[in-house]
Amino acid sequence: MGRAPALLVGVLLLAGCRGKAELPNAHPVKGKVVDAKGNPLTGGSVLFESGQPTDLSVVANIQPDGTFTARTFRGKDEMPGVVEGEYKVTVIRPIVGGNNPPPPVTLPRPFKVEPKENNFEIRLPQ
Numbered sequence: 001m002g003r004a005p006a007l008l009v010g011v012l013l014l015a016g017c018r019g020k021a022e023l024p025n026a027h028p029v030k031g032k033v034v035d036a037k038g039n040p041l042t043g044g045s046v047l048f049e050s051g052q053p054t055d056l057s058v059v060a061n062i063q064p065d066g067t068f069t070a071r072t073f074r075g076k077d078e079m080p081g082v083v084e085g086e087y088k089v090t091v092i093r094p095i096v097g098g099n100n101p102p103p104p105v106t107l108p109r110p111f112k113v114e115p116k117e118n119n120f121e122i123r124l125p126q
Contacts, residue, residue: 022074024056026081027113029070031120033062033091038123040066043094046122048087048111058082062094082118086110091124 029048033041046068048058055075060068070082090106105124 023072023077023079024083025115026072026079026083027115028080028117029060029082029113029120030118031068031122032066033068033122033124034066035124036126041091041093041124042066045092046070047090047092048082048113049090050083050085050087052085056083058087062091082113084113084115086112089122091122 033044033046035041041062042064044062046060046062048060048070050056050058057073058070059073060070062068069080072079072082087110088106089111090104092104093102095101107122111120111122
């Protein structure tokens with residue numbers, strides 16, 4: 001293999017690795033979603049929005065016991081956790097019994113993700 005083809009292969013390998021290498025540092029975010037009475041929400045999802053222009057999406061699926069673990073996405077790349085900062089949190093409740101979906105609930109106060117393990121209880125208003 002000559003110099004030019006070897007160089008091209010090297011550049012292509014680096015380009016293929018580029019997406020994951022450029023994902024920012026994220027910190028573990030987990031928690032539990034409960035209703036106003038403290039009962040766990042048994043499905044749905046949690047969206048974290050930074051309010052800043054970004055190409056990152058942060059989503060967590062709510063498990064049957066109300067717990068969630070957040071993941072950050074950029075295109076097809078994903079990583080566990082959330083980038084440090086303040087986030088508006090919206091809960092998308094599950095559709096029950098084939099009815100129309102209930103409206104999403106955006107919490108009034110932001111949640112702050114810090115460079116540590118973050119554990120949030122998200123309590124929905126009545």
